Amino acid sequence: MNRKRMLTNLLVNIWMQGGLYILLAIPVLIAIGLYWKAAPLLNEHSLADLIFSSKWFPMKGEFGFLPFIFSSFYVTLLAFILSAPLCLFAAIYLTQFSNRRLLNFMLPVIDILAGIPSVVYGVWGILVIVPLVSGRIAPFFGSTSSGYSLLAGGIVLAVMCIPYMLNMLIEVFHTIPVGMKEASLSLGATHWEMVKHVIIRKGFPGIISAFGLGIAKAFGETIAVLMVVGNTLNLTLSPLKPGYPLPALIANNYGEMMSIPDYDSALMFAALLLFVVILIINLFFRYFIHKTEKI
Amino acid sequence: MNRWKLIEEWIFKIISFVAAYSVVLILLYLLIVVFNKGIGALSWEIVFSMPAGGYYFGGGGGILNAIVGSFYVSIGATVLAIIIGLPAALFINVQLIRLKRTQNTIRFLLDALWGIPSIVYGAFGFAVMLFFGLNASLLAGIITVALLITPILVRAFDEVLKTIPVELQEASYSLGSTRTETALKVLFKQGFAGFITALLLAFGRGIGDAASVLFTAGFTDNIPVTFDEPVATLPLSIFFQLSSPIEEVRQRAYAAAVVLTVIILIISVSARFLSKRYSKNIIK
Numbered sequence: 001m002n003r004k005r006m007l008t009n010l011l012v013n014i015w016m017q018g019g020l021y022i023l024l025a026i027p028v029l030i031a032i033g034l035y036w037k038a039a040p041l042l043n044e045h046s047l048a049d050l051i052f053s054s055k056w057f058p059m060k061g062e063f064g065f066l067p068f069i070f071s072s073f074y075v076t077l078l079a080f081i082l083s084a085p086l087c088l089f090a091a092i093y094l095t096q097f098s099n100r101r102l103l104n105f106m107l108p109v110i111d112i113l114a115g116i117p118s119v120v121y122g123v124w125g126i127l128v129i130v131p132l133v134s135g136r137i138a139p140f141f142g143s144t145s146s147g148y149s150l151l152a153g154g155i156v157l158a159v160m161c162i163p164y165m166l167n168m169l170i171e172v173f174h175t176i177p178v179g180m181k182e183a184s185l186s187l188g189a190t191h192w193e194m195v196k197h198v199i200i201r202k203g204f205p206g207i208i209s210a211f212g213l214g215i216a217k218a219f220g221e222t223i224a225v226l227m228v229v230g231n232t233l234n235l236t237l238s239p240l241k242p243g244y245p246l247p248a249l250i251a252n253n254y255g256e257m258m259s260i261p262d263y264d265s266a267l268m269f270a271a272l273l274l275f276v277v278i279l280i281i282n283l284f285f286r287y288f289i290h291k292t293e294k295i
Numbered sequence: 296m297n298r299w300k301l302i303e304e305w306i307f308k309i310i311s312f313v314a315a316y317s318v319v320l321i322l323l324y325l326l327i328v329v330f331n332k333g334i335g336a337l338s339w340e341i342v343f344s345m346p347a348g349g350y351y352f353g354g355g356g357g358i359l360n361a362i363v364g365s366f367y368v369s370i371g372a373t374v375l376a377i378i379i380g381l382p383a384a385l386f387i388n389v390q391l392i393r394l395k396r397t398q399n400t401i402r403f404l405l406d407a408l409w410g411i412p413s414i415v416y417g418a419f420g421f422a423v424m425l426f427f428g429l430n431a432s433l434l435a436g437i438i439t440v441a442l443l444i445t446p447i448l449v450r451a452f453d454e455v456l457k458t459i460p461v462e463l464q465e466a467s468y469s470l471g472s473t474r475t476e477t478a479l480k481v482l483f484k485q486g487f488a489g490f491i492t493a494l495l496l497a498f499g500r501g502i503g504d505a506a507s508v509l510f511t512a513g514f515t516d517n518i519p520v521t522f523d524e525p526v527a528t529l530p531l532s533i534f535f536q537l538s539s540p541i542e543e544v545r546q547r548a549y550a551a552a553v554v555l556t557v558i559i560l561i562i563s564v565s566a567r568f569l570s571k572r573y574s575k576n577i578i579k
Contacts, residue, residue: 005473005476006473008473008475009473009474009475009476012382012475012478012479013390013474013475015382016382016383016385016386016389016390016478017386017390018382019378019379019380019381019382019383019386020382020383020386020387020401022379022383023379023380023383023405023445023446023449024401024404026408026442026445026446027404027407027408027411029419030411030415030416030419033419033422033423033426034415034418034419034422036422037422037425085314086314086317086318087314087318088314089310089311089313089314089315090311090314090315090317090318092311093308093311093312093314093315094315097308097311097312098315106319108567109319111563112560112563112564113322115496115499115500115503115559115562115563116325116503116556116559117502117503117504117505117530117555117556117559118503118504118505118506118530119503119505119530119533119534119552119555120325120329120503120533120552120555120556121325122534122537123329123332123533123537123548123549123552124325124328124329126537127328127329127332128324128328159321159322159325162318162321162322163322166318190300190301190303190304191304191308192303192304192307192308193300193304195307213410216410217410217412219412220410220411220412220413220414220415221412222412222413222414222505222506223505223506223530223534227534227537247412247414247506250414250417250418251414251417251506251509254421254509254510267418268418268422271414271415271418271419274412274414274415275411275415278410278411278412278415279407279410279411281410282406282407282409282410282411283403283407286403286406286407287403289406290399290402290403290406
């Protein structure tokens with residue numbers, strides 16, 4: 001082999017390895033970077049204090065994240081309740097009950113919709129969901145709402161999650177061997193019994209993972225929620241009241257944070273919290289999916 | 296067969312039928328609403344003119360700065376993502392081909408990275424910016440978006456490379472080529488169609504993302520000339536203009552939303568089209 005080829009081989013190899021190491025270093029760097037910025041706050045307050053206190057007065061140096069964490073969970077839960085059953089049944093219909101042509105048509109459509117930017121979902125939320133909540137849903141329950149509410153956030157998130165969740169569910173259902181379905185049908189099971197006892201049972205870890213990853217996506221979504229959720233500090237159980245999820249807190253306060261001591265640390269802590277929670281959820285459910293893929 | 300079984304089957308078939316079609320209807324409705332609201336406000340003037348200053352107070356003008364800025368940021372980020380991501384994806388599939396466990400661990404980590412919300416990347420990018428004493432600028436925006444889309448690019452390209460038969464690599468080695476030559480001349484060529492798709496997918500994610508550039512790219516009425524100037528992007532221009540109290544400004548936001556959606560749709564559709572076109576010459 002001549003020297004030039006050897007040298008190219010060596011250099012490209014270094015480049016390739018370098019690329020991979022940079023990629024694998026990204027999460028570590030993010031964790032270190034965010035921790036470094038959040039450290040001043042963590043030194044002054046205990047972790048439990050930050051997470052479980054609901055006193056949010058940045059001017060006085062009191063940072064209780066409970067209302068934000070609560071809003072985040074609330075909105076995510078609403079989105080999950082609205083989208084999960086819909087996606088599950090839609091995936092069942094597309095993979096089991098309909099013909100192949102519809103699925104072949106739907107897959108690219110879902111893919112394309114999954115690429116629609118969140119700000120567009122936010123625009124839709126403002127145009128449709130906010131008036132719907134204030135004009136129809138709130139009066140229906142005998143209450144009033146400006147429309148900018150936890151419920152509106154939940155609905156918009158649910159719609160955003162649909163293409164994403166549906167895609168994963170369809171993939172999960174495709175990993176189930178056809179032989180198993182045929183075996184149960186040949187024993188005289190109806191289509192639905194086959195779905196209930198074979199598809200859902202066999203795909204259970206995958207279904208749960210798809211839901212889990214959908215939740216994680218909803219939990220960290222920023223712009224679309226920010227646009228419709230009202231952004232008011234509120235510790236309330238009523239979905240018609242406005243809320244203030246963690247990502248919205250980070251996004252909203254960047255302009256003024258420099259003037260208040262520790263405020264930037266608090267926002268970085270919020271980002272760190274999001275990062276850790278979502279990374280753990282992702283790692284956990286991805287592990288499930290990787291395991292089911294191998295079977 | 297008893298009656299109850301049949302009724303149950305019938306009920307659930309109807310439920311799943313309704314679910315499937317309501318999903319389609321909801322998403323279709325979303326597109327119709329956004330287009331319906333925006334098309335009326337959309338004009339050549341908005342697309343091809345710069346803001347006349349004071350956009351927030353209805354100063355007139357268009358969104359050309361945001362359109363061009365969006366392309367600047369996403370193209371820059373995609374180039375950066377290719378520089379880091381392309382060799383990494385090839386490395387996983389050439390050098391690590393025998394180490395299945397390592398391969399799977401890396402894939403698993405990349406998949407998990409995919410789900411990290413863009414606001415976290417934005418906050419991290421901001422921390423890095425402070426660390427290096429940079430200002431909100433085109434460069435900072437590009438770096439942040441690159442961090443966001445590189446895992447996506449690598450994972451999507453890797454998914455393509457994974458399907459290429461090992462025998463092809465073996466044949467290449469048996470002819471005396473080095474690993475580099477195998478990676479670039481055999482694997483990359485084979486996976487080219489998939490690479491284009493992955494590229495466009497990552498590009499689309501980059502152009503539509505708002506939260507990651509919220510603090511790193513800044514916002515301006517001008518088109519940046521150098522890397523250290525702030526830059527406007529479409530998602531942010533929609534976001535900011537929508538919060539304006541003036542109806543005319545909000546109309547521009549709706550128009551911008553249509554422009555952004557159309558760009559994304561063109562990217563996704565052409566990704567599918569191109570990948571079909573290029574996959575003709577692939578050995579299967």
